[in-house]
Amino acid sequence: MSQQQIQQIKSVIAQLQQGDLPLDSAFDACMPMDVRRHTSTHFTPVEVAVEAAKFLCGGQHTKPKILDVGSGMGKFCLVGGAMFEQAHFTGVEQRKSLCGVADQLLDNSGLNNVGFLCGNIMNVRFADFQGFYLYNPFYEHLQPFSAMDESIDLDADYYEIYCGFVRKQLQALPKGSRVVTYFGGGEEIPLNYDLVNQAFNNDLKCWQKR
Ligand SMILES: C[S@@+](CC[C@H](N)C(=O)[O-])C[C@H]1O[C@@H](n2cnc3c(N)ncnc32)[C@H](O)[C@@H]1O
Numbered sequence: 093m094s095q096q097q098i099q100q101i102k103s104v105i106a107q108l109q110q111g112d113l114p115l116d117s118a119f120d121a122c123m124p125m126d127v128r129r130h131t132s133t134h135f136t137p138v139e140v141a142v143e144a145a146k147f148l149c150g151g152q153h154t155k156p157k158i159l160d161v162g163s164g165m166g167k168f169c170l171v172g173g174a175m176f177e178q179a180h181f182t183g184v185e186q187r188k189s190l191c192g193v194a195d196q197l198l199d200n201s202g203l204n205n206v207g208f209l210c211g212n213i214m215n216v217r218f219a220d221f222q223g224f225y226l227y228n229p230f231y232e233h234l235q236p237f238s239a240m241d242e243s244i245d246l247d248a249d250y251y252e253i254y255c256g257f258v259r260k261q262l263q264a265l266p267k268g269s270r271v272v273t274y275f276g277g278g279e280e281i282p283l284n285y286d287l288v289n290q291a292f293n294n295d296l297k298c299w300q301k302r
Contacts, residue, residue: 097122098200101170105201108174113138119167127165127193130240135167136227136274143291144272145172147298148223149179151270159184159221161213161258162229166194166206173206184209184216187243213254218261222269228276230254255279262301269301 093101101122104114116137120128136144148158149172156179160168163183172181183206185191191210198206209216218224232239233251262271263282271281274296281299289298 093122093196093200101197101200102202105170105174105203108171113142122197123165123193127190130164133238134227134240135164136171138167138171140274140292140296141168141171142175143296144168144225144274144298145176145179145181147272147289148172148225148270149176151222151300152268153222154178155180156222157182157220158223158225159216159218160225162186162227163190163194163208164227165190166197166208168225168227169194169206169208170197170201170203173203174201177205179205181206182209182221183207184211184213186210186212187240189243214257218258218265224262224269224271225274226258226271226276226280227274230280231276265301267301271299273297273299 104118104122107114116131119138120131149156158172158179158181160183163169163185166183169181169183183194185194185208188210191208194208198208230251233246233248236246239246258280259282263284271285284302285299286302287297288300290296
């Protein structure tokens with residue numbers, strides 16, 4: 093990262109910690125050019141991330157652990173971590189290049205309540221978390237033209253496998269567990285979750301286990 097980008101991520105985090113909302117373009121300025129081009133289609137807008145994190149941190153746990161399923165360059169976790177210092181945010185991401193960007197941003201953010209795992213969601217134990225964020229992570233398997241790049245195998249079968257895995261994990265969690273989905277048809281959400289709130293033209297959906 094350049095000195096300018098390091099200053100930029102520090103400034104974005106400081107704004108969030110003061111309760112201000114940085115522009116998405118301010119976040120973009122922290123990223124390499126080849127990652128920046130995906131912002132509008134693949135990374136959560138700041139104001140959406142704030143609402144999602146508010147719901148996920150507003151449950152019965154005083155120190156909730158939140159998982160971003162497919163965390164990209166880490167935007168949701170960094171926003172959440174800056175705003176909710178009592179919570180812990182973990183992002184899991186399969187694209188190594190994005191994991192590298194997320195780690196660099198985190199290293200320069202000063203946050204100690206965020207972590208990133210580089211790997212596949214199938215290797216994560218959902219029982220270790222109380223809140224989950226999903227920005228339509230498996231859609232690219234249904235619509236390969238929407239994919240960020242060709243670094244992973246795209247196959248419609250993976251969509252069913254990943255959604256089924258997430259659904260099964262969520263189904264087994266304790267009552268009160270919370271999930272936020274942004275876009276997508278809710279295929280990952282088991283029937284024992286209630287839809288308790290919607291926002292941003294109903295693209296953001298808040299779910300809670302009965
Ligand atoms: C739409 S982006 C959302 C990024 C981030 N959550 C955000 O809101 O800014 C979805 C991400 O999920 C990742 N992803 C998709 N399937 C995955 C899997 N099986 N395991 C880990 N990451 C995955 C993709 O590589 C992509 O970066």
